[in-house]
Amino acid sequence: MSKIRYFIKQSWLLILSSFCFGLLLAIANAAWYPRILQNEKEKLNKLIVGLVSDANDFQIVIEDVNIPGERGKIIKTDIYKVRNAEGKTAGFAFVGIGSGFADKIKLVITIDSKCEKFLGFDVLSSNETPGFGDKIKEKEFRTQFKGIVAGNLEIIKAGEAKNGKVMAISGATVSSESVVKIFNIYIDKITQKIQEAGLD
Amino acid sequence: MTTKTTEGPILGQTFIAGLWRENPVFRLLLGMCPTLAVTAAVKPALTMGLSVIFVLVCSNIVVSLMRNLLKPHLRILMFTLTISTFVTIADLFLRAFQPVMSERLGPYVPLIIVNCIIICRAEACASKNGLVVSIVDAVGMGIGFTLALCVLAGVRELLSTGMIFEAKVMPAWFVPWAAMSMPVGAFITLGLLLGLVNKLTKGKS
Amino acid sequence: MRNTENEMEETRFENITVAPAPHISRPVWTYQVMTDVIIGLVPAMAFAGYYFRIHALILIGTCVISCIVTEWICNLILKRPNSLGDFSAVVTGIILALSLPPGLPVWAAVIGSAFSIAVGKMVFGGLGSNIFNPAxxxxxxxxxxxxMMMTSWTVPATINPAMPEISAVNKIDARTQATPLAWSKMAIKRKEPADVVNEQLKAMLMGEVGGCLGETSAIALLIGGLYLLIRKTINFHIPLAVLTSTFVFAGVVYLINPQAYIQPHAHLLSGGMLLCTFFIATDPVTAPLTRRGMWIFGAGVGTITMLIRVVGGYPEGVMYSILLMNAVTPLIDRLCRRTPAGGKPSV
Structure with missing residues (x-):
């Protein structure tokens, strides 16, 4: 009995404040969590609108597509259907993740409604070297992916960038290759899933 | 700072101490992790500084209020609990209202929990002093930390992008020094600034 | 300059080993050693002038002058006695200039020189206290x-007389080319044979290839290195260790898969290898003091260079390997402390 009393005497403040702080956190979380979710959705929305010119709204059409990633790892992703103002399919979008030079690169990739061409990509998050690798965010590099045939892409350092070839960023070959790798890992499975589901 | 008086001059001294004489970054060399990690540009540095001020003030208030109830062997636990609560609140707030900054700062907002400045002030000041002194101390230290971060970030942002607070200030021919936005730039700038501050305070204090 | 003196003592009294301290003083002054190094660098500078014309002159001039000015300003601010008389700033300036791409804009050379002297040397306490080789x-x-600027190489004037203008930002055009190492690395990555480099061997010996100002000509660097060796300004341990370890490493990987790697002697002649071996790795301030330490240091430089060249992402790695080995020099010195007569080494 005395043991319990000793315990309570020593730690009542700790227990009490834990409750108070827990309550505080619960309130803060409840108040702001919807906003946080909204922010994430808005960011994706903004990126997709920037990529698919006549995008009006988008929704998840296929959930949890299993992508066979590097070293036999399975990555899950959702496919979004982008619709234009008349409600027709303007294209599809998905989030692709792969390892870059410094950290993971997270991309939003869009393809047209017939799964024939890429409509481009944008970077959701990355941590590439400033001045080199982070040029993957820049228009100069990204426009290369606009309208390119949806298939396996290849990175080149010199020559002409056409027919599925993409010019690497000078001094940032690893980052450029990572981006192309993400495209290549995802595209087959995504196209297959979209066609299986008969979406267009 | 162990006196319990709340007279004007002492309050003023407490406040000034955090700004210069005991500046957490330049004089005490505390909180080096955010100092090096988030000072590539002024905006994230300022966000980090404001978050630290918020956490510092709140934790100092709470610790000061319960300083007479603290059991010595449980005090660090209490400090950490208090600090982590407010850090989580700050993190949630940033994610809800400053999503861009929150993403930019990444793990460094949650890492404020282990920022030595906060636990140092809780231990050295708030657990021994009254509410007013604790608040003044927290604000002084917090502003001192923020200013130090902003100076460091200002130099780095200017040289690595030619901009300050995302506004172009350098002439068009300026070629950015990419190294300054890398960790190298943080270490070199911090070292040179520390040398400068040491030179300025030589013979004083 | 301590170790240079030691080694000289050692060679004079073969059977007596003189450890770092105490010394019998001999009139070898820092400026004498530095003058020797400058003389040793003359062939490399001459070849640089021949291949890169006005670029070489401007780059070497800029670097030397800005190094001297920076050192003077630093001494003024830090209230230290004037140290320009030891010529070390001049040596730093020349070595830095020789390790820069010929088309580098003047302002960038000024920034590099100022950084070398101010951050690389003076903040540590001046010559003798610096951890890293300033250049x-x-x-x-x-x-x-x-x-970008640091990896675009001007074509030597003997191949293409149209030198690019000296501009604030150098661009990649027909007047720039890849270094032999960068070339081979790209070729290997594309799974093509890297013969390009092997065919370029003679050009590499003479220096008629793309590359840093003073590193293209192997012959010039060898002449300079030999001069320093004969004058005993440097001793042979570090250069020999660097070259041997590089050759062995390159030889082993070449024997394993001749398709995927270039020949070992191409590795020795290309890039900054010889410049670094003779003039930078032997920097008495940032290299170990004992003979055993020098062997370890040299082997480390060679091995890390080859690791970067063969495994890493960069085509050239001499600079990073020297800086890395500079960082562990204090540890090597500690490891190789000599046992004083009749006792255990102090810890």
Missing amino acids: MAGRAFLAASFG
């Missing part, structure tokens, strides 16, 4: 800051 520190800063 390499400056070059590393430039490489991190202006990556």
Whole structure:
């Protein structure tokens, strides 16, 4: 009995404040969590609108597509259907993740409604070297992916960038290759899933 | 700072101490992790500084209020609990209202929990002093930390992008020094600034 | 200059080993050693002038002058006695200039020189207290800051007389080319044979290839290195260790898969290998003091260079390997402390 009393005497403040702080956190979380979710959705929305010119709204059409990633790892992703103002399919979008030079690169990739061409990509998050690798965010590099045939892409350092070839960023070959790798890992499975589901 | 008086001059001294004489970054060399990690540009540095001020003030208030109830062997636990609560609140707030900054700062907002400045002030000041002194101390230290971060970030942002607070200030021919936005730039700038501050305070204090 | 003196003592009294302290004083002054190094660098500078014309003159001039000015200003601010008389700033300036791409804009060379002297040397307490080779520190800063400029190489004037103009930003055009190492690395990555480099061997010997100002000509660097060896300004341990370890490493990987790697002697002749071996790795301030330490240091430089060249992402790695080995020099010195007569080494 005395043991319990000793315990309570020593730690009542700790227990009490834990409750108070827990309550505080619960309130803060409840108040702001919807906003946080909204922010994430808005960011994706903004990126997709920037990529698919006549995008009006988008929704998840296929959930949890299993992508066979590097070293036999399975990555899950959702496919979004982008619709234009008349409600027709303007294209599809998905989030692709792969390892870059410094950290993971997270991309939003869009393809047209017939799964024939890429409509481009944008970077959701990355941590590439400033001045080199982070040029993957820049228009100069990204426009290369606009309208390119949806298939396996290849990175080149010199020559002409056409027919599925993409010019690497000078001094940032690893980052450029990572981006192309993400495209290549995802595209087959995504196209297959979209066609299986008969979406267009 | 162990006196319990709340007279004007002492309050003023407490406040000034955090700004210069005991500046957490330049004089005490505390909180080096955010100092090096988030000072590539002024905006994230300022966000980090404001978050630290918020956490510092709140934790100092709470610790000061319960300083007479603290059991010595449980005090660090209490400090950490208090600090982590407010850090989580700050993190949630940033994610809800400053999503861009929150993403930019990444793990460094949650890492404020282990920022030595906060636990140092809780231990050295708030657990021994009254509410007013604790608040003044927290604000002084917090502003001192923020200013130090902003100076460091200002130099780095200017040289690595030619901009300050995302506004172009350098002439068009300026070629950015990419190294300054890398960790190298943080270490070199911090070292040179520390040398400068040491030179300025030589013979004083 | 301590170890240079030691080694001289050692060679005079073969059977007596003189450890770092105490010394019998001999009139070898820092400026004498530095003058020797400058003379040793003359062939490399001459070849640089021949191949890169006005670029070489401007770059060497800029670097030397800005190094001297920076050192003078630093001494003024830090209230230290004037140290320009030891010529070490001149040597730093020349070595930095020789390790820069010929088309580098003047202002970038000024930044690099100022960084070399101010951050690479003076903040540590001046000559003798610096941890890193100042020229390499400056070059590393430039490489991190202006990556594009630091990797575009002007074609020597003997191949293409149309030298690019000296502009604030150098661009890649027909008047620039890849270094042999960068070339082979790209070829290997594309799974093509890297013969390009092997065919270029003669050009590499003479220096008629793309590359840093003073590193293209192997012959010039060898002449300079031999001069320093004969004058005993440097001793043979570090250069021999660097070259041997590089050759062995390159030889082993070449024997394993001749398709995927270039020949070992191409590795020795290309890039900054010889410049670094004779003039930078032997920097008495930032290299170990004992013979055993020098062997370890040299082997480390060679091995890390080859690791970067063969495994890493960069085509050239001499600069980083020297800086890395500079960083562990204090540890090597500690490891190789000599046992004083009749006792255990102090810990």
